[in-house]
């Protein structure tokens with residue numbers, strides 16, 4: 123299925139961003155959950171971690187992702203390039219399996235001397251599990267240089283993921299989130315109502331289900347854990363998101379999602395947020 127020719131090694135290495143975005147754009151919609159500009163902003167944030175020496179090869183510094191999809195492409199690329207590991211949590215084993223086939227046909231064709239299993243550790247389970255979720259990285263002696271949190275979009279869930287990753291973060295490491303504009307406390311009402319609509323049920327309005335925006339809540343939580351937290355102002359995402367072709371390409375689907383409250387079209391500036399955290 124993904125047996126395309128993406129150019130020779132030299133041209134890929136000359137412009138890896140172009141290669142990665144081409145792979146992303148060939149995904150079907152269901153695993154392609156983030157806009158192109160957000161995908162590239164993750165690339166730019168990780169490049170900065172390398173350029174300023176935050177990522178060091180001699181330590182067990184790994185990358186973390188909750189909620190697999192397009193983001194897995196760019197995160198695994200850095201895991202392969204840096205010769206480290208990407209840990210991904212997704213409760214959908216089928217999605218992980220689908221992505222593994224696509225990643226093998228693309229990234230691993232380029233990094234042909236490498237074995238995907240040494241660089242991508244995926245866990246088809248709840249990211250919050252104390253046994254096999256994010257906290258088990260401490261048992262493995264890993265630290266986290268960068269994470270992208272994009273699983274269940276409630277503050278209850280995101281708060282637990284942020285809290286779990288904080289003790290593992292290296293000095294200057296990156297914490298990034300998707301859908302920073304959401305305000306669902308316990309239940310992602312928009313998602314639930316999308317499922318209810320398809321079942322022929324009326325929408326529900328759940329009481330006491332609002333929190334601050336995810337980006338504000340996340341920043342406040344990080345500030346209780348680290349003496350210095352640097353907000354990245356959305357990185358390159360906020361500079362470029364308005365002209366992203368993702369919006370027009372998927373406009374029909376996005377309009378319907380907006381009608382159900384899933385896509386906050388007027389709050390897209392905070393769709394992506396990232397912070398660098400420091401221990402002093």
Ligand SMILES: C[S@@+](CC[C@H](N)C(=O)[O-])C[C@H]1O[C@@H](n2cnc3c(N)ncnc32)[C@H](O)[C@@H]1O
Nearest residue numbers: 155189190191192193212213248249272273274
């Ligand atoms: C919005 S999608 C992720 C999009 C992806 N980051 C991308 O770039 O396309 C959310 C994913 O989170 C997974 N998920 C939901 N709750 C989870 C949990 N508690 N632990 C791990 N994964 C979860 C879902 O199965 C789904 O695949």
